Amino acid sequence: MSRLKISEKINMLISIYGRVSSSNQENEGTIETQLSAVYDYASKNGYTIVQKYIDNGWSGDNLARPGLDQLRLDAKKKLWKAVLIYDPDRLARRGAWQEVVIEELQELEIEVLFVTIPQPKTDEEKIMYKMRGVFTEYERMKIKERFRLGKVRKANEGHIIASEAPYGYDFVAKNGKRGDADFHQGYYKINEYESQIVRSIFSWVANDGMSLRCVIRKLQELEIKPRKSKRGVWNTSTLSKLIRNRTYIGEGYYGVSYAVVPTNPIKKEGYKKIKKSSRRSKPKSEWIMIPTPKIIDVKIFSKAAQNLAANFLMSPRNTKNEYLLTGKIWCGCGVRRSGEGPQKGKHLYYRCTGRVKNFPLPPSCFEKGVNARIVDSLVWKGICELMSSPELLNKQIERWYNCRENRKYAPVINYDETKMEISKLKDQESRFLKAYAIGAINVEQLKEYLGPIKEKITNFKNQISKSKSESDSIIEMKLPEKSQIEIFSNKTAEVIKNLNFIVKKAIVRNVIDKVVVVNGELQVYGFIPVTSDVNVFTDYRNGASINRHDVMVYSTSSIPFTLAITLPPPLQRGVDYGFRKAA
Ligand SMILES: [Zn+2]
Numbered sequence: 001m002s003r004l005k006i007s008e009k010i011n012m013l014i015s016i017y018g019r020v021s022s023s024n025q026e027n028e029g030t031i032e033t034q035l036s037a038v039y040d041y042a043s044k045n046g047y048t049i050v051q052k053y054i055d056n057g058w059s060g061d062n063l064a065r066p067g068l069d070q071l072r073l074d075a076k077k078k079l080w081k082a083v084l085i086y087d088p089d090r091l092a093r094r095g096a097w098q099e100v101v102i103e104e105l106q107e108l109e110i111e112v113l114f115v116t117i118p119q120p121k122t123d124e125e126k127i128m129y130k131m132r133g134v135f136t137e138y139e140r141m142k143i144k145e146r147f148r149l150g151k152v153r154k155a156n157e158g159h160i161i162a163s164e165a166p167y168g169y170d171f172v173a174k175n176g177k178r179g180d181a182d183f184h185q186g187y188y189k190i191n192e193y194e195s196q197i198v199r200s201i202f203s204w205v206a207n208d209g210m211s212l213r214c215v216i217r218k219l220q221e222l223e224i225k226p227r228k229s230k231r232g233v234w235n236t237s238t239l240s241k242l243i244r245n246r247t248y249i250g251e252g253y254y255g256v257s258y259a260v261v262p263t264n265p266i267k268k269e270g271y272k273k274i275k276k277s278s279r280r281s282k283p284k285s286e287w288i289m290i291p292t293p294k295i296i297d298v299k300i301f302s303k304a305a306q307n308l309a310a311n312f313l314m315s316p317r318n319t320k321n322e323y324l325l326t327g328k329i330w331c332g333c334g335v336r337r338s339g340e341g342p343q344k345g346k347h348l349y350y351r352c353t354g355r356v357k358n359f360p361l362p363p364s365c366f367e368k369g370v371n372a373r374i375v376d377s378l379v380w381k382g383i384c385e386l387m388s389s390p391e392l393l394n395k396q397i398e399r400w401y402n403c404r405e406n407r408k409y410a411p412v413i414n415y416d417e418t419k420m421e422i423s424k425l426k427d428q429e430s431r432f433l434k435a436y437a438i439g440a441i442n443v444e445q446l447k448e449y450l451g452p453i454k455e456k457i458t459n460f461k462n463q464i465s466k467s468k469s470e471s472d473s474i475i476e477m478k479l480p481e482k483s484q485i486e487i488f489s490n491k492t493a494e495v496i497k498n499l500n501f502i503v504k505k506a507i508v509r510n511v512i513d514k515v516v517v518v519n520g521e522l523q524v525y526g527f528i529p530v531t532s533d534v535n536v537f538t539d540y541r542n543g544a545s546i547n548r549h550d551v552m553v554y555s556t557s558s559i560p561f562t563l564a565i566t567l568p569p570p571l572q573r574g575v576d577y578g579f580r581k582a583a
Pocket of ligand 1: 334354365
């Protein structure tokens with residue numbers, strides 16, 4: 001490590017790093033309080049801050065944070081000589097991880113300074129410094145455990161732990177301290193208006209046999225809104241949780257589930273604010289029952305559960321149909337299409353999910369569903385023909401060459417403009433954060449405002465990286481030799497007849513990037529990996545692709561292709577087109 005002389009430290013250019021997790025702002029303080037301590041320290045020591053890196057709302061359980069990543073990247077550019085942080089905990093929760101970052105920065109001759117602890121100078125101090133990390137970890141575990149035990153004890157005494165009551169109740173917060181005359185623990189009180197609605201919902205399901213979607217429609221007609229929702233309408237998951245919530249029959253529970261790292265996350269790449277974002281149920285024997293005021297009779301409650309279970313079994317949505325293009329087919333409006341149709345039904349459709357998502361509000365897209373059997377067979381036929389014909393493959397190579405020439409003059413997106421948009425959004429974001437910091441808006445409002453902004457930023461960033469990777473791939477892509485194509489197509493022609501569904505789907509996943517349904521036409525985009533060995537099993541496991549998010553893996557020699565397939569006219573009612581599945 002390079003130690004700077006005192007004289008050099010005056011006016012030393014430094015960067016600062018700050019982090020607070022969203023769940024723990026009460027204990028950790030807001031990012032502003034943390035930073036003001038950092039600014040004080042910097043000015044007292046005569047440092048000049050040239051760069052700020054902030055992770056607001058990020059857990060320290062994970063080193064993958066956008067601010068910290070940027071800091072580590074910039075460290076290599078040597079824009080500043082040191083980084084100042086409030087305390088090592090801000091860097092990472094675990095001592096070992098703190099060490100990882102500190103060592104990495106020190107190797108780049110960048111000093112890591114903390115406001116709360118003096119820099120270790122002697123070897124002894126350095127050892128103590130490292131030990132400190134171990135002790136804080138131990139302290140934290142101890143505090144966590146004490147909190148947990150406190151909650152368990154409270155639950156065992158029959159007191160409510162949660163601070164937010166389920167729909168139908170109000171939460172009356174704890175008052176005073178133990179021993180005070182007017183002391184009471186927090187409890188649920190029946191909310192007259194909401195409880196009446198809960199009773200109606202249960203009655204509709206239990207007595208009238210309504211499905212959850214019917215209930216949603218009914219609530220919509222009656223203009224009964226859920227407590228919080230951006231769209232102002234109920235959704236099936238909220239309702240199905242409500243129907244199963246035993247609080248309504250007087251049994252509140254504590255300790256039903258615990259947080260885990262998701263095993264099959266929807267988003268694989270990118271940053272995660274919280275590592276344990278998924279929940280797993282505990283065995284019922286470990287649940288702690290807390291008595292609550294009853295809203296629903298036990299008989300009605302179990303009748304509703306029975307009816308819902310029966311509905312689910314009979315539901316046409318509970319499909320086990322085979323769709324070749326799952327996850328690959330898109331609507332012209334830019335939204336995914338998904339397979340839908342009755343179980344073992346004649347007619348299965350790929351429908352725009354914009355329709356489903358908006359329910360019960362009017363759909364945002366009016367594109368018609370397309371018959372899945374027809375689309376599957378047309379697309380399959382198309383790629384089979386292409387893969388087994390050297391002429392067609394060579395034509396695709398030619399097309400790609402021409403298109404590349406054009407692309408040189410027309411970039412896919414305008415980087416500068418997109419970056420401008422991002423920075424505008426970031427300004428908006430920081431205005432809301434400031435509004436929150438001075439108390440002009442609350443956390444809920446903040447979340448509501450920031451959600452769409454964050455989404456837009458991610459979209460723009462994706463556009464940039466996608467477009468960059470596209471243009472990179474154009475430069476890097478190696479096309480197969482003519483002889484290779486010949487061998488490949490001959491082999492494919494042999495193999496591709498009489499494949500079962502699983503293998504077909506594996507090929508589709510490997511080869512097709514996207515199918516877009518637009519104006520009665522299917523536009524198919526993809527890459528045909530031309531290898532000497534026609535092996536299609538590598539990318540397919542238990543029906544789930546490893547590359548869930550279309551991260552295109554460009555094979556060293558692959559042929560990009562596009563196909564345009566015209567759809568036949570819509571099917572007519574009452575005609576059997578022979579799509580019925582063989583029994
Ligand atoms: Zn659509």
